[in-house]
Amino acid sequence: MQNSEAMALSAALLAAAGGLTQRIHEGVVARGFEGLRPAHGFAFARLAPDGATVTDLAVHLGVTKQAASQLVDEMVRKGYAERRPHPEDARARLVVLTGRGWDCTRAAEEAAAEAVGEWGDLLGEREVRVLGEQLLRIAPRGPVRPAW
Amino acid sequence: MQNSEAMALSAALLAAAGGLTQRIHEGVVARGFEGLRPAHGFAFARLAPDGATVTDLAVHLGVTKQAASQLVDEMVRKGYAERRPHPEDARARLVVLTGRGWDCTRAAEEAAAEAVGEWGDLLGEREVRVLGEQLLRIAPRGPVRPAW
DNA sequence: CTACATGGTCAAGCTGCTTGACCATCGCGT
DNA sequence: ACGCGATGGTCAAGCAGCTTGACCATGTAG
Numbered sequence: 001m002q003n004s005e006a007m008a009l010s011a012a013l014l015a016a017a018g019g020l021t022q023r024i025h026e027g028v029v030a031r032g033f034e035g036l037r038p039a040h041g042f043a044f045a046r047l048a049p050d051g052a053t054v055t056d057l058a059v060h061l062g063v064t065k066q067a068a069s070q071l072v073d074e075m076v077r078k079g080y081a082e083r084r085p086h087p088e089d090a091r092a093r094l095v096v097l098t099g100r101g102w103d104c105t106r107a108a109e110e111a112a113a114e115a116v117g118e119w120g121d122l123l124g125e126r127e128v129r130v131l132g133e134q135l136l137r138i139a140p141r142g143p144v145r146p147a148w
Numbered sequence: 149m150q151n152s153e154a155m156a157l158s159a160a161l162l163a164a165a166g167g168l169t170q171r172i173h174e175g176v177v178a179r180g181f182e183g184l185r186p187a188h189g190f191a192f193a194r195l196a197p198d199g200a201t202v203t204d205l206a207v208h209l210g211v212t213k214q215a216a217s218q219l220v221d222e223m224v225r226k227g228y229a230e231r232r233p234h235p236e237d238a239r240a241r242l243v244v245l246t247g248r249g250w251d252c253t254r255a256a257e258e259a260a261a262e263a264v265g266e267w268g269d270l271l272g273e274r275e276v277r278v279l280g281e282q283l284l285r286i287a288p289r290g291p292v293r294p295a296w
Numbered sequence: 297c298t299a300c301a302t303g304g305t306c307a308a309g310c311t312g313c314t315t316g317a318c319c320a321t322c323g324c325g326t
Numbered sequence: 327a328c329g330c331g332a333t334g335g336t337c338a339a340g341c342a343g344c345t346t347g348a349c350c351a352t353g354t355a356g
Contacts, residue, residue, distance in 0.1 A: 010172065010264065013161075013165050015287035016286050106151075109155050113150075116153075117154070122286060132157035203333085214314075217335070239320060
């Protein structure tokens with residue numbers, strides 16, 4: 001494969017990711033959840049199952065724990081999350097989503113489904129499924145870098 | 149398609165894009181081009197063919213022209229670009245890549261080819277090509293948002 | 297019980313972006 | 327030819343999000 005082809009593929013991937021991010025963000029805003037930036041979405045994803053500590057979140061986002069703490073401050077102030085004492089470690093606090101936080105998570109899922117649904121119209125359901133599987137195979141593990 | 153599937157696909161796409169961005173960035177640094185952030189890559193892509201004005205660049209990057217101007221300042225200071233008088237408009241300046249700027253562009257292409265080549269090992273050349281075509285079809289036009 | 301490691305916060309500073317103001321030039325209408 | 331709004335670009339100030347550094351509370355190994 002020539003370098004220019006690799007560049008074209010990269011550009012397409014980055015454009016698709018940027019577009020999707022924007023679509024999800026707009027969809028979330030349209031559903032009435034304001035004051036959030038796309039970076040918050042990655043935090044929601046980490047908090048969603050059972051909550052997490054600030055340090056967990058920092059590792060997941062690839063930022064310092066101070067930055068993660070500020071992000072949590074913001075989410076708490078806006079009613080999306082709350083800090084609870086950690087059941088097993090008195091030093092730590094478990095950050096969990098509030099009801100509104102869960103509502104917002106569902107709104108993001110709906111917005112994502114909307115955007116992905118349009119891909120289905122363009123490529124066909126089957127191809128979209130294949131696309132997802134391929135992306136899963138090439139996606140790296142490790143922290144999600146919310147910034148370029 | 150269920151919302152959770154759409155979310156999984158979105159996460160995979162974003163992770164793949166983030167990983168690729170990081171890989172390219174690391175590859176560029178490893179080839180001796182320092183002091184650049186991933187955002188510069190999008191600027192290089194716009195400047196590469198025939199140069200562009202600051203305003204063109206601002207639209208392409210989705211930022212204010214002041215921010216684009218600062219970005220150009222930085223690239224000029226580091227020897228990757230230069231401002232030339234615009235041949236048709238005395239108000240405007242045409243920002244073009246220097247020799248070093250072109251070298252850096254080629255380094256980015258090599259790094260991208262390296263990363264995409266690994267996908268070929270995982271998925272097969274043919275599948276990667278299909279992946280590229282699909283991504284092109286779902287990638288939005290318009291400005292490239294270099295930040296989430 | 298001491299000593300070091302870990303979770304978390306407070307405070308200060310930096311960087312990249314924004315808004316606002318301004319100047320030079322273009323190009324259209326008269 | 328001239329006047330005037332539109333456009334390209336820069337300067338300056340402010341802000342938001344992140345970083346580093348210092349610190350305290352609690353956990354854990356010896």
